[in-house]
Every structure is written in C-alpha cells, then in structure tokens.
Amino acid sequence: MSAVQIPRAVRADHAHLGRAVIQKPSAGVSGISKEIADRLKRFAEPSPTFLGSRNVSPPKSLEEQLYDGLAAFKVTTATIAMHLEREWRSRLFLQLDSLLALDDWDVEDPPPSTGSFSTFLRMLILLRPARRPGLGATNDGILIATWTSDDDRLTIDCLDKDIARWHLAVTIEGERERAAGITPLLRLNEVLLPYGPQRWFEHAHYVSSP
Amino acid sequence: MPYKRPPITEAIIELQFARPSDQSTIEKAARRIREEYTFEDPDSAVNLSFDASTNKTEVQTAWMGTRLSSSDRADILIFRTTAFVCSRLAPYGGWEAFRPRAAHAWDVWKRAAGPTPLARIGVRYINRIDVPLAGNVLIDVDHYLNLSTRSPEALGEPMTAYTMQIVRPLGADDCHLILTSGTVASPLIGFASFALDLDIFRATNLPMRDDELWALIDRIRGHKNRVFESCVTDRARALFDQ
Numbered sequence A: 001m002s003a004v005q006i007p008r009a010v011r012a013d014h015a016h017l018g019r020a021v022i023q024k025p026s027a028g029v030s031g032i033s034k035e036i037a038d039r040l041k042r043f044a045e046p047s048p049t050f051l052g053s054r055n056v057s058p059p060k061s062l063e064e065q066l067y068d069g070l071a072a073f074k075v076t077t078a079t080i081a082m083h084l085e086r087e088w089r090s091r092l093f094l095q096l097d098s099l100l101a102l103d104d105w106d107v108e109d110p111p112p113s114t115g116s117f118s119t120f121l122r123m124l125i126l127l128r129p130a131r132r133p134g135l136g137a138t139n140d141g142i143l144i145a146t147w148t149s150d151d152d153r154l155t156i157d158c159l160d161k162d163i164a165r166w167h168l169a170v171t172i173e174g175e176r177e178r179a180a181g182i183t184p185l186l187r188l189n190e191v192l193l194p195y196g197p198q199r200w201f202e203h204a205h206y207v208s209s210p
Numbered sequence B: 001m002p003y004k005r006p007p008i009t010e011a012i013i014e015l016q017f018a019r020p021s022d023q024s025t026i027e028k029a030a031r032r033i034r035e036e037y038t039f040e041d042p043d044s045a046v047n048l049s050f051d052a053s054t055n056k057t058e059v060q061t062a063w064m065g066t067r068l069s070s071s072d073r074a075d076i077l078i079f080r081t082t083a084f085v086c087s088r089l090a091p092y093g094g095w096e097a098f099r100p101r102a103a104h105a106w107d108v109w110k111r112a113a114g115p116t117p118l119a120r121i122g123v124r125y126i127n128r129i130d131v132p133l134a135g136n137v138l139i140d141v142d143h144y145l146n147l148s149t150r151s152p153e154a155l156g157e158p159m160t161a162y163t164m165q166i167v168r169p170l171g172a173d174d175c176h177l178i179l180t181s182g183t184v185a186s187p188l189i190g191f192a193s194f195a196l197d198l199d200i201f202r203a204t205n206l207p208m209r210d211d212e213l214w215a216l217i218d219r220i221r222g223h224k225n226r227v228f229e230s231c232v233t234d235r236a237r238a239l240f241d242q
Helices: A031-044 A062-078 A086-099 A114-127 A185-195 B023-036 B095-113 B210-231 B234-240
Strands: A003-005 A134-137 A143-149 A152-159 A163-172 A175-184 B008-017 B039-051 B056-069 B075-080 B083-089 B118-132 B138-140 B163-169 B176-184 B191-202
Touching: A031 B163, A062 A086, A062 A114, A086 A134, A114 A143, A114 A152, A114 A163, A114 A185, A152 A185, A163 A185, A175 A185, B008 B095, B023 B056, B023 B075, B023 B095, B075 B095, B083 B095, B095 B210, B118 B210, B118 B234, B176 B210, B191 B210
Parallel strands: none
Antiparallel strands: A003 B138, A134 A143, A143 A152, A152 A163, A163 A175, B008 B083, B008 B118, B039 B056, B056 B075, B075 B083, B118 B191, B163 B176, B176 B191
C-alpha cells in the first residue's frame, strides 16, 4: 500500500514548512539504533546552501533584525515561488524592501515575525488575489495586508500558524456593514464570501493556480 | 523538458575541496565577485552548548566562509573553507542561467585560489511535488512517483509519512546517485507535498582541467534530467505544466 494519509486539520508551524516529515523512533542503545538515528538526522539536515548561518550574537541591533527579517522573508518566498508569477513576486519584494526600510522603521517596534510572514504567503496562495495588498505591520510584529476598493476596506492581520484576524467595512445594497473575526486560513474564503471579496481581489490571473 | 512551473526548490553545484582553503583566499575571491551580488554575509557554524553545572548556555560560532546573495536571495554563492557552493532557489530560471553563473564564479575562485584539487563534484536538484488535496486526504504516491515505500496491506491504515533513500551507481561517468524522497510539510494550504531530492556526484577520477570539469558537470545535469523523468509520472508532469 503506497497511499499516504495527509492530516488536514493541523495548523502549520512555519519552521517546519517545506521540511521533511521525520519522526524519531523511541530511543535505543544498540549500534543499529544509533546508525538509524544518525541517518535520520542526516535526512533532516539542510542542503549545503543552508548549513551555515550569519555570525551574529544576540542582542541584535534593529538594523540587523530588519536585515535578517527581510532575508528570511525572501528565502521563505522562494519555497512557493513556483506558484507565483515572477512580476508579482518582484513587486512583492519591492513592497517588503520598502516596508522594512530602516529609515522608516520605528526603533521600538520589532520587525514582523517569520511566522506572520509565512501565514501571509500561504494566505496569498489560498486567496489568489490579482491585486497585491498594501502591507503594514503592527507594533508587536504582525504583518498586515490591506485591500481597499472605493470605501470598502479589508484588513487582515496575519497571525502565526495560519490564523487570520480580519476586519472589513463594506456597503451592500446601500447599507454600511462592518464585520470582524479570527479565522483559520483554511476557512477564510468561506467567511469572506458573503461580503463579495472579489471587490478587493479582482483580476485573479496574476497568481498562478497551483 | 522545460516545465511551465518546474518543481525545483533548489539547484546546487557543490565542488568539495581535497584540502581546506584559508580565510584570506576566500575573502580575496569574494572581493573579486562581490559587486555582482547584493549581499555578503559570513557563513558560520553555530553551536549551542548548555552547562548543567552552571545553568549557562554558550553560543560558539566558527567561521566557515563567505556567502553572497542576490537582492531576491534566490541566487547564492558560497566560498567555504571546504567547498564551493553555487545555488539557485525557486523560481528556477533554467540551466542556461544557472550553469554560466556557477562557471563564472568558479573561474573567479580559481583566479584567487589557484589550482584547487577536488574531492567530490556534486550536482543536486531538490524538487517538491505539490499535489492538491481537493477534498481527498488520501494520496497514492504511486500516482506521482515511480518509486515509493510500501506499508503492508495487513496493517490496514495507510501511512501518514515516509522517508526513503536510494544510493546506487549511476552507470555512467563514474557517478553515483543519492535519491531521497519523502513527505514534507507542504508550504501550501490544502496540498500534500513530496520531496524528490536527486544528488548526482563523482568522487573518483576527478578532472583537473576546468574544461573537463564543466563538461562533466554538463553530463551530470543530463543524467539528472534522465533520472528525474524516470522518477515522475505523467500525472506529476501535468502538475508542473498547469
């Protein structure tokens, strides 16, 4: 039997995405158990490109945090880059370069976390918006994606582990409506559907359909 | 066959040195090619050690080399004391872009370091096959890969993950193949992902002349393509062309 059962409900820890799913067996003391443990360890090792790291000891300066954060965001983007149109990716990188520019950053705010950025990326592939969102960040390291169409606004705070904290304001049949919620990414399309999200995401041909 | 969306997450040419190189040579080579890359970072090994008697954690770093990266961090070049590593992350732009960049960087290295005997030549392509679940959480690996591990039917329940490695001679150019495959945590929501990691290397009778070296690397790339195509099914190919 070569079928694999894929668990769907587990929310992703960004540190594990794209990495081999390897379970360590119970500890053993024999030579063969050590050999197997060593082999499994080698399976989990990064490629030669990622064996080393930058030699920076904490605490890091803000400049170093922004530099490392931006590098991590771009390398994370590379894990799904085959599903993004090249121009879309290039423009996203320009937005990130601008967002994490040292001169514009409040010295007291931490850069957005890699976990928040991972949620943002996964959300992009899931929603497949043609229009890139505006990007921002909260003062506690959460990446914010915003779409505006006339007076209709959608803001999504990308929390760690595939959670979206969203709020929106739309006019439907002449009535102003506001809504907000905290939703796992997997259900985000569903909860936004009553508000006609195409008003923000229209022309969805720029992000490839995986 | 070039695909619309190649599943390559990383392409690597690694040339391991027969003797370690020194820091000044590495820095000299990096200076000569620095302006072709946006970023330069030290490449260090970080070791954390915990002393139970003092409850203190110590961070030790050892300089291994210099890493150069393009502005999008997808083109990477590492001059390491033990190896030359040229890497391209996704999106992969093809051998026609990757190979000349690696050959040029090697040329820069040779001008700075002089003749560099090699211990191993490796060309590695790490692929990830992203399969949409579409409501189905049971994926048959055989539908996408012509290799798989099998869980005994008698156990009933399907497996939830697998990892396998095949090491074998390639039967050409004194090369060997390390083929590693397994489930990976998919970076896409609603997908299952399988890694297909192909590392073709030669560790004996290594060429000394650069023209022979790059002719060998070109042939290894051809072998890699052959191995890749023999490992994937038409259903997988359809995913790369969507």
